Amino acid sequence: MIWDALTLQLGYNATLVTLGATLLGMAAGVGGTFLFLRKRALVSDAISHATLPGVALAFMVMVALGGDGRNLIGLLLGAALSAAAGLLLVSWLSNRTRLAEDAAIGSVLSVFFGLGIVLLTVIQTMSAGRQAGLEDFLLGSTAGMLRNDALIIAVAAALTLALVLLLRRPLTLASFDPEYGTAIGQNVPRTDLAMMGLVLAVTVVGLKIVGLILIVALLIIPPVTARFWSERTDHVVLISGALGGIAAYVGAALSAAQPNLPTGPIIVLVGFALFALSLLLAPGRGALSALLRHRRYQRRVHLRQGLLALAHGQPIYEQLTLRLLRAEGYALPDGVATKAGRGRAAKALRDETRWQLIRRDPAYEAAAQQYDGLTPIETVLTADQIREIDSRIDMRGGVMA
């Protein structure tokens, strides 16, 4: 069953929804990256919660006009309008009053959502409202979706993705280096507006699939995940789009295959699983690689200190140092240096002495700055320079202890 869903064999509607979700996930991943780079990830939370009163009002208006009330295009239009109003209010509150952006986001989010709840309870008391199913917009639901609705979502998601890809370059520039963008004549405020428009489009299209409470996850989690894998903006954008697509595809397919698996939460959890994997395993920024890096560094420090202690003939009590020296064959279990160990220790001490010397000599200032007690001096100085230093050491009567 799950395999059928993943290979798109669950019938026309399910396939359409899954494809639509995938396109939407990609659009959200790409669009969310710009939001993330501009450090405005949570603005999308205000936008998505602000859709609720619009959905409810659209339903009431359509019923009042004698229509069905459940027309998806009408509902999404209402959602877009009230989300835009919420977005304007957020920027008005944070630009024109003393409130910081986070307080503006939080107040718009909670007030619009509260108003939406009030309107939902009004609709529940309307005779047409009993089966309105508007609660589906809270958490998303693709089960039993009408063919027309599935088609609308798939097409809208494809359009959103096309729009994101079209606007990719100016958005990258504006989010990565707004000053440079302004300098070369780009209208950065307008680009910001376009970015918010994209976020709004993703939110509205995603309402029916992911639901308004969790759509923000689709905009935040993929970019944060992608950030673990690359330091380059253009790569982060692509990786994030791919991750968003994968999460939405797998999530939508799983939810279509199994009863009781609500679409929105599943998509979010698949995305979070990808995030957790990246957090642990990504090269460079991942936790595992950071741990390994730390261990490697620790070993080098201990080994170096151990060798210096051997050279000075000092006893070593520290267990890790002893173990490392023994593993490298530099010391016997009782802490006495082997022949190889004595050689390495002498070299370490000589290096350290050379370092001490050049750190006192202004002529070697640039090289001396690389001193960290670990770097072999050959990687910093040329053979000639080392010879010159050695001659000075010899002049002063050999190794300083």
Added chain:
Amino acid sequence: MNGSEFVPLSLVPMLTGIFVAVACALPGNFLVLRRQALIGDAISHVVLPGIVVAFLLTGVVSTWPMLLGAAGAALVAVLAIEGVLRLGKIESGAAMGVVFTAMFAGGVLLLEQSDTSNVHLDVEHALYGNLESLIWLDATGWGSLFDPEALATLPVELPRMAVTLLFVALFTAIFWRPLKISTFDEGFARTIGMKTGPLGLGLVIVAAIAAVAAFDAVGSIIVIAMFICPPAAARMMTNRLEYQIAWSVLFATLAAVLGYVLAGYGPLWIGMRDSVSAAGMIATVSGVILGFSALMGPHRQRGAAAPAA
């Protein structure tokens, strides 16, 4: 309206609403000033998996396991956000977004997967609670307030919120000076030897306690609104923290009372038969108050010189 109708039906929800609003607005003042306003949002999302797990473990919907579960989830969320921040080196908003959406999604999934058909536990309830259902059945009028037998059947949410409010108020009063100094000038606070780290964490914990206690009575939407809207509106009214707190308490109370009355009786005035969600209406009213103060408050603009008082 007479006492025999008001006391059993409206007194308890109204008082609970006021207590919740004030208990959230008090720490909210500091959160808004510290630019941590969205912590309330994050906490109220992660509470859901906490209460669902508590329900799955105990099999009953009862107060203490749920409070413990919610508090545990809030703690897990704080730790997870901190972990993501440290490991991922990303901005705190994004870290919060990752953690609270994932935990909320997990909570919804657990809820849908488990059999909760015979208990009152669903996502809608978690979002907008059920303030209207806090009916004091045994009350007959104002006299019941002094009748121990009737008081024994008082909905448990009311005394619980009263205790929470008392705790929050005590915290604010006891740590007033350090809170104030570290909120406005953290560097200075550290220079004179204050432990700003534990203090900030304490503030978040107190906010979480208020949110968790309020949560099952009124749902998360009031909690988020009350953390932010009354303090934000109060901030437009004054430059002094003391007055800001007073204004925010006033605004919170006003929102709770007006919201409850409008939700319960407003629809009847305009000819509809049923009342609407009190939680939603309280949040809406708090937004209207914020709107007015943002348009007309004497200190609404950033950095502008204070107008002649």
